[in-house]
Amino acid sequence: MEYKYVGKNYNRPDAISKVTGKAIYLDDVRLPGMLYSAILRPEYAHAKILSIDTSAAEKMPGVVKVVTGKGCHYHYGDNIRDLVPMAVDRVRYIGEPVAAVVADSVAHAQAAVNLIKVEYEPLPVYVDPRDAIKPDAVLIHPENGEYWHLPTLKPIPGTNIANEYHLIKGKGADGFADAEVVIEKDFVYPHGSCSAIEPHGSIVWFKEDRTVEAWSSSICPFIIREDLAHSYGVPVSDVRVHTIDVGGCFGYKSDITVEQTVAWIASFVPGRPVKWVASRQEDYTSTLLGHGMWTHMKIGAKKDGKLVAIQVKVLHAGGAYADTPVNVSMASVHNSTGPYEFDHCDLLGWTIYTNTPPVGAYRGYGHQETQFATERMMDMLARELKMDPWELRSMNYLCEGKVNAQGEKYWKSNGDMFKCADLVKQKAFSTPKPKEDDTYYYGRGFAAIMKSPKGAPFSTKGCYMKMNIDGSVSLNMAGAEVGQGLRTVARQVAAEALKIPPEKVRVYSEIDTQFSPYEWQTIGSMFTTQGGRAIIRAADKLIAILKNTASQVLKVDVDYLEYDGEYVFLRSDPSVRVSVKDINRGYITSDGITIGEMAQSCSDARLPRYSNPDQNGQGSIGVSYTFGMQAADIRIEKKTGKIIVDKVTAVFDVGQVINPKQIRGSVMGGSLMALGATLYEKIDYDENGRILNPHFFKYHLPTYKEAPEWDVEFVETPDPVGPFGARGIGEHSVIGIAPAILNAIYDATGKEFYEIPVTPVMMKSALENKG
Amino acid sequence: MSEKITFTINGTLTTVEVEPDMLLIDVIRDVLNLTGTKRGCDNSTCGTCTVVVNGKATKSCNTPVSKVAGAEIITIEGLAKGMELHPIQKSISESGAVQCGFCTPGIIMELYGLLENNPNASADEMTQALNKHLCRCTGYEPIRDGAVMAQKLMQDRK
Numbered sequence: 001m002e003y004k005y006v007g008k009n010y011n012r013p014d015a016i017s018k019v020t021g022k023a024i025y026l027d028d029v030r031l032p033g034m035l036y037s038a039i040l041r042p043e044y045a046h047a048k049i050l051s052i053d054t055s056a057a058e059k060m061p062g063v064v065k066v067v068t069g070k071g072c073h074y075h076y077g078d079n080i081r082d083l084v085p086m087a088v089d090r091v092r093y094i095g096e097p098v099a100a101v102v103a104d105s106v107a108h109a110q111a112a113v114n115l116i117k118v119e120y121e122p123l124p125v126y127v128d129p130r131d132a133i134k135p136d137a138v139l140i141h142p143e144n145g146e147y148w149h150l151p152t153l154k155p156i157p158g159t160n161i162a163n164e165y166h167l168i169k170g171k172g173a174d175g176f177a178d179a180e181v182v183i184e185k186d187f188v189y190p191h192g193s194c195s196a197i198e199p200h201g202s203i204v205w206f207k208e209d210r211t212v213e214a215w216s217s218s219i220c221p222f223i224i225r226e227d228l229a230h231s232y233g234v235p236v237s238d239v240r241v242h243t244i245d246v247g248g249c250f251g252y253k254s255d256i257t258v259e260q261t262v263a264w265i266a267s268f269v270p271g272r273p274v275k276w277v278a279s280r281q282e283d284y285t286s287t288l289l290g291h292g293m294w295t296h297m298k299i300g301a302k303k304d305g306k307l308v309a310i311q312v313k314v315l316h317a318g319g320a321y322a323d324t325p326v327n328v329s330m331a332s333v334h335n336s337t338g339p340y341e342f343d344h345c346d347l348l349g350w351t352i353y354t355n356t357p358p359v360g361a362y363r364g365y366g367h368q369e370t371q372f373a374t375e376r377m378m379d380m381l382a383r384e385l386k387m388d389p390w391e392l393r394s395m396n397y398l399c400e401g402k403v404n405a406q407g408e409k410y411w412k413s414n415g416d417m418f419k420c421a422d423l424v425k426q427k428a429f430s431t432p433k434p435k436e437d438d439t440y441y442y443g444r445g446f447a448a449i450m451k452s453p454k455g456a457p458f459s460t461k462g463c464y465m466k467m468n469i470d471g472s473v474s475l476n477m478a479g480a481e482v483g484q485g486l487r488t489v490a491r492q493v494a495a496e497a498l499k500i501p502p503e504k505v506r507v508y509s510e511i512d513t514q515f516s517p518y519e520w521q522t523i524g525s526m527f528t529t530q531g532g533r534a535i536i537r538a539a540d541k542l543i544a545i546l547k548n549t550a551s552q553v554l555k556v557d558v559d560y561l562e563y564d565g566e567y568v569f570l571r572s573d574p575s576v577r578v579s580v581k582d583i584n585r586g587y588i589t590s591d592g593i594t595i596g597e598m599a600q601s602c603s604d605a606r607l608p609r610y611s612n613p614d615q616n617g618q619g620s621i622g623v624s625y626t627f628g629m630q631a632a633d634i635r636i637e638k639k640t641g642k643i644i645v646d647k648v649t650a651v652f653d654v655g656q657v658i659n660p661k662q663i664r665g666s667v668m669g670g671s672l673m674a675l676g677a678t679l680y681e682k683i684d685y686d687e688n689g690r691i692l693n694p695h696f697f698k699y700h701l702p703t704y705k706e707a708p709e710w711d712v713e714f715v716e717t718p719d720p721v722g723p724f725g726a727r728g729i730g731e732h733s734v735i736g737i738a739p740a741i742l743n744a745i746y747d748a749t750g751k752e753f754y755e756i757p758v759t760p761v762m763m764k765s766a767l768e769n770k771g
Numbered sequence: 772m773s774e775k776i777t778f779t780i781n782g783t784l785t786t787v788e789v790e791p792d793m794l795l796i797d798v799i800r801d802v803l804n805l806t807g808t809k810r811g812c813d814n815s816t817c818g819t820c821t822v823v824v825n826g827k828a829t830k831s832c833n834t835p836v837s838k839v840a841g842a843e844i845i846t847i848e849g850l851a852k853g854m855e856l857h858p859i860q861k862s863i864s865e866s867g868a869v870q871c872g873f874c875t876p877g878i879i880m881e882l883y884g885l886l887e888n889n890p891n892a893s894a895d896e897m898t899q900a901l902n903k904h905l906c907r908c909t910g911y912e913p914i915r916d917g918a919v920m921a922q923k924l925m926q927d928r929k
Contacts, residue, residue, distance in 0.1 A: 015864035018872030019856065019879060021807015021847030028806035197811040197819055197907055198873040247809070247873025248907050280812040483871025483908045661913075665867045668910025696816035696905060704902040707911040 001656065001716075005495040006724045009661045010502050012488050014245070014481065014509070023245045026201040026217040031273045034203070035064055037265050038109035039276065040099040040116050041285065042091040045127075045355040045689025046140065047120035049089055049098070056115040057101055062108030065268045066116065068099045074231050076260055077323030078223060080155070080162060081148040082141060083256075085231075085264035091120070092140050092320035094689050095285030095357050100265045102274055125689040129294060129317040129352040132160040140320060140353040152612050153326060160353040162322030165330045167347040167617025169405050175309035175344020179300025183381055184311075188755040189369040189738070191292040191317065191683040193284055194362055194673075195701055196482075198247020200287045201277035202259045204228075204266040211238040213273075216259050217246050219480035220521035224259045225513045231260065232267070243511040249482035250673065251361030251731075252288040254523045255324045284694035288324055289683060290362025292317035292354075293332060293369040299377050305387050307396045309344040310405075312336045314370060318351040319358035326351045328359055331454050332366025334406050334617055338374035339417050339450035339627050340393070341402040347617065355689045361523060363670055364731035365454040368677075368738065375447035375739030376754065379746065390425060393448055394418060398627075407618040410625070412717070415653035415727070417448060417627040419715045427711050428631040428649040433747075439638060443748025446631035446649075447736035452622030453728055454524035457610045461527065462517030463534035465494065465542060466600035467584040471566065472504040475535070478511045478519035479527040484730050485662040486527045492658055493532045493723045497539035499565030517602060525728030526607075528658065529624055532723025533605035541601035549583040549596025608721060624721050626728060628652030630671065630736030632708075634744045641764025643679055645708040645741060652732055653715040656725035663729060667712045670733030676702040678738040678756050778842045780805075781849030791837035795829075796820045798836045799846060807847035807876050811905070818904035821877035821884075822846045828884030828900070847876035850883065858924035859883055859917075866917030870908035878904050882918055890925045897922070 017023040054066040069086030077083045086097045099116045103109035126132035126140070137160055141147075145157030154164045176182060203215040212228055221241035229236040246253060258276065266274035278287060294315040300308045314332050318325030333349035362368075382389035397417040402410050424446055434442040464476040475494050479486045487507040495502040508516065519531075543563050550568035551558040554576055562571045569577035578587070584599035611619040633647040648671050657663050680700040684692040693699045718725025742753050751766040777786045780803065787802050799805045799822065808831055811817035820832040823845040850857040856864070859882045869875050878901065885892050885900045892900075897918055906914060 011865055012869060014872065015869045016856070018869045018875050019847075019860040019864040020851055021805070021876045023872050024806070025809070025873065027800075027810065030804070195907060196871065196873070197817055197905060198809070198871065199811070246871065247811075248871040250907065280814075280817075485870065661867045665870060665909050665913055668912055669870065669908045672910040673907065695814055696812045697814055701905050701907060703905065704911045704914070705898060710910060710912055 001718065001725065003496050003724055005492050005502055006656065006658050009659060010488060010492060012485060013491060013507050014487060025198055025245050025247050026203070026215060027277045029203060029215050031203065034273045034275055035102050035104065035269060036106045036109050037100050037102050037262070037274050037276045038106065038113040039097045039261070040113050041095055042098050042120065044091060044120050044122045045094040046123040046125045047091050048123065049087060049091065050119040050121055052099055053117040054099065057112040060108065060112035060115065062104040063101055063112045064104065065102040066099065067102065067265050067268050072264060075147060076227050076231055079150050079326050080153060080323045083260065083321045083323050085260040093355050093357050094691060095282065096320065097261045097286070102265060102269050125355045125687070127354060127356055127685045127689050129315040129354055132352050132354050140355065161350045162318060162353055163326045163329065163351040165333050165349045165617065167334055167345060167405060169407060169618070170344035172344060172346040173311050176300045179308040180303045181384055182298060182300045183377060183384055184296065184298035185377065185754055187295045187297065187373040187376065189291045189293045189372055191289045191356060192362065192677050192681045193289055193683060193699065194250035194252040195699065196248025196250055196253065199278040199280060199283040200253060200258050201275070202262040203273050203275045204259065204263040205273035206267055206270040208271055210234060211240065213240045214259060214263065215242045215244065217253055218243060218257065218259060219246065219249050219254050219482060219523065220256065221511050221513050222478065222518055223521055224256055227256055227260065228263055241513045243480050246480055246482040250363050251290060253482070254361045254521060255288065257287045280696060281694040284683070284699065285357060285691050287357070288360030289319065289357045290359060291369055292356070292359050295370050295373045297373040297377055299381060301381060301385065303385065305385055305392045305395045307340055307342050310337055310342045312347045312370065314349040316349060316351050317354040317356060319354055319356045321358045322351050322353060325359040327454060328361060328366045330366070332370045334621065335367045335450065335452060336370035336374060337405045338371045339398050339448050340396040341398050342405065345405045347405060356685065363673060363734040364451065365524065367451050368674065368735045371449055371735050372738045375736065376742055379743045390421065394421060398450065404622070406613065406621050408620050408622055413719050414625045415627040416715055416717045420627055420629045420651045420653055421448060423651045423713055423715065424629040424631050424649055428633065433633070440635040441638065441748040443634050443636070443744035444631065445740045445743025445747055446629060447739035447743065448629045449627070449732065449735040451525070451626050451732045451735060453526045453529065453607065453624055455526055455607065455610065456520065457612060459520040460604045460606045461519045461530040461534050462602070462604040463531065463538040464517045464602045465538045467542060467580065469581065469585060471500065471581050471584065472506065473498060473500065474506050476508045476516060477531060478516040479531050480511060480522040484666060485659065486531065488662055489528050489658045490531060490535060493535045494539065496724060497536045498542070499563070517604070525730040525732065528726050529722040529728050530605045530607065532726060533721065534603050536723050537603035537605060538601045541603060542599050545597045545599050545601065546580055546583055549587050550578050552595050553578045553583060553587045624719055624727050626652060626654065626732055628732055628736065630740050632737065632740040632744045634741060634748060636745065636748050636763060638767065641760040641767060643745065643758060643763060645675055647709040647711065648737070649711040650733060651713045651715060652729060653717050654729045655719040655722055655727040656716050657714050658726055663714065664712050666729055667733040668710050670731065671737050672702050672707055674734040674737030678741045678758065680757055682757050776836055776840045778839050778844055780844040781846060787836070789836060792835045794832055795834040795836050795839055796831040799831055805846050805848050809873055809876060811873065818881065819874050819877035821880045823880050823884045826884065826888055828881045845883070847879060850879065857883070858928065859886065859921040862920035862924060863917040866920055867913030868909060868917040874904055874906045878914060882921060886922055886925050890922060892922065
């Protein structure tokens with residue numbers, strides 16, 4: 001649909017501050033009297049702490065305080081309260097905070113921290129979730145089951161299973177009785193890192209008036225506020241958290257990560273702000289990782305290709321603390337069907353404690369890991385059935401009238417998988433691929449994807465807007481800008497809703513829990529949907545205020561009035577009008593008496609009827625869905641096994657494009673992250689749980705030269721939930737890349753891979769094995 | 772022992788009294804409070820700390836300050852003339868190359884080092900320069916677009 005401002009390119013409101021170096025990120029914050037901290041990490045990934053000797057560190061120059069976890073009696077967490085800010089009597093992963101030094105400079109803090117001596121009693125280390133669930137495995141959390149947790153979670157006491165999520169639809173596993181063909185396979189999506197270029201960091205300041213002020217490179221300032229208030233026994237209103245510019249998030253800054261640790265450290269030096277910023281190494285070892293999923297998938301179908309049943313078992317190496325990974329595991333389970341309807345589902349997921357850094361979101365919660373399996377399986381099933389893989393998929397796509405794994409019925413407005421597939425087929429498969437030559441094999445592959453938002457039923461996003469005396473509008477929200485461009489979206493949606501040019505809408509530049517409207521947290525590709533709806537609601541209220549005032553000024557009933565951004569006027573005679581400039585702070589009559597309300601409004605929006613899953617994993621836990629397809633054109637160098645992705649094609653049904661330039665950037669960026677995961681990126685551990693590659697020169701992010709050519713397009717089937725038909729897109733582009741590339745590898749060479757990254761060594765070895 | 776080290780930064784003659792092995796990035800960020808230069812890694816890999824020293828793009832995170840005595844340094848803060856953006860800043864701000872913006876100052880300084888010396892740099896030289904910088908947001912295409920736009924603006928300016 002044609003809109004005046006939505007669907008057009010506008011520059012980001014923060015672009016100028018970012019190209020002039022004036023944007024302020026966490027490490028750029030300077031405060032009077034600020035102290036700096038360095039944190040000691042353990043020598044073992046799993047051990048009891050026998051003693052800590054801080055005496056040598058305390059004598060070092062510039063040292064103000066040395067802190068340990070001794071005496072820390074609180075746990076924290078939003079889902080499972082199993083986290084501690086600093087190790088108390090045991091360490092559970094190699095990056096865990098053991099002790100810290102607070103000093104007058106970073107250099108002094110770092111010089112002293114290494115002099116802290118710790119005596120450990122090592123315990124068995126579990127890096128692989130399959131080892132952690134063996135019956136004789138030592139418990140990483142002997143308290144498992146005793147921690148406070150959300151009522152929807154099911155820890156299994158006496159095991160390392162922090163949560164079991166079991167979804168049954170139809171006859172569950174018994175549904176395979178109706179199948180004529182069954183295939184099954186194991187897939188691995190190993191731990192990776194979001195690796196934003198800005199490392200994590202936080203500043204916490206316990207003040208003498210018993211308030212707490214904090215800054216964080218996090219996208220959940222309101223959760224940090226509530227968590228710190230709870231841990232330190234102060235009213236939520238007495239904790240003030242700032243989120244300023246964030247140098248990339250991609251998921252791993254979306255939960256509480258380092259803030260409680262920095263708060264614990266700062267609580268020992270009340271009156272002084274304490275800053276801590278992760279080194280790149282610590283960003284890998286001591287914040288959240290992504291993925292870590294071992295997926296067993298079984299699919300049953302009729303001979304004609306009709307899908308019948310799916311069984312999935314996800315073993316999720318959730319890391320040393322389960323608070324953040326549980327949502328990732330759960331989403332990986334109920335989204336494991338991909339964009340297909342199965343009458344019978346038996347989907348099981350275990351979040352397993354392992355001696356690895358905790359897992360959090362990675363551009364979404366648990367979609368890419370299991371749909372990697374689904375989309376590889378669809379190609380394998382097509383071969384088994386001797387069917388065209390496009391036809392097999394299109395027979396089974398979720399679409400109007402179909403019912404997904406959670407029992408949610410699909411509507412036309414949930415999007416059009418068929419159109420996405422047709423476009424990709426036309427763009428990427430209409431010409432013959434290059435013929436094998438002396439140097440290369442050539443291949444093409446594709447994958448269909450489905451993504452639901454991930455949130456909580458109470459998740460909401462607030463919006464406050466005020467119209468200024470000149471008719472311009474100040475828009476205040478609490479969506480964290482991490483680069484995804486939500487402030488551009490907010491500006492365009494507000495402009496459209498208020499019928500004023502985007503240039504007259506000034507969006508917020510930072511979040512401050514003292515002034516910003518409440519937002520749960522900026523996750524799950526939900527800002528456009530929920531935040532956009534909140535803007536429309538606030539705009540409707542603001543326009544109603546203007547009309548109410550105008551009805552008094554123009555002496556006419558309010559329903560006879562129209563608003564066009566500049567005037568409120570009589571529908572039947574537009575010459576009877578009053579300028580919004582004259583009424584937005586109330587209307588001043590000839591004798592000075594002023595009537596009417598200020599043109600300001602507040603609102604928020606949740607997803608409609610979003611629910612918790614019931615005991616069988618059924619419920620409206622998606623509400624809004626986005627479909628899409630991605631394809632890869634690849635070359636494989638025969639001599640080296642090196643895989644080169646020449647082109648990525650991506651089509652998503654986003655309902656309505658808000659900003660074409662920005663949405664293209666989002667899809668390219670996400671696709672390239674997933675390309676990295678498919679070919680290069682993996683956290684490597686030794687058997688003792690040490691991370692072997694916690695640096696950019698060892699953990700290889702895709703570079704400029706490795707970026708493919710891009711063909712990106714969008715289908716627009718309007719969604720009635722989001723603003724002007726738009727739905728989320730931020731995380732979707734990471735989902736289809738790995739299966740598309742691995743399907744292309746098969747197309748090029750006939751070699752099957754079920755695990756990523758596919759390195760040149762793996763590829764070459766597969767090529768040499770002629771079998 | 773601290774030493775006095777003098778250099779010109781963004782056109783201003785400046786003397787700092789610091790340990791000579793202090794890294795240029797720390798002098799720029801923590802002594803001179805020019806926080807536009809960013810730190811993204813521990814071992815000179817990501818490129819976001821890049822500044823221009825004597826006309827050449829240089830990683831400030833592995834340059835001891837003693838090496839820049841007498842040098843002419845330009846940081847991201849030194850590019851715009853008042854309200855007027857440098858053509859590279861203008862192009863990068865409009866091409867979609869800015870998302871989170873954390874790699875942006877380094878990339879702009881890299882291009883400045885390249886294109887101010889050689890506005891007719893070849894596509895290959897441009898690629899070599901940009902390949903020194905990690906960006907996690909954009910997929911790189913908009914950075915290339917911005918670089919090409921900037922080059923055109925700089926070739927056309929007189």
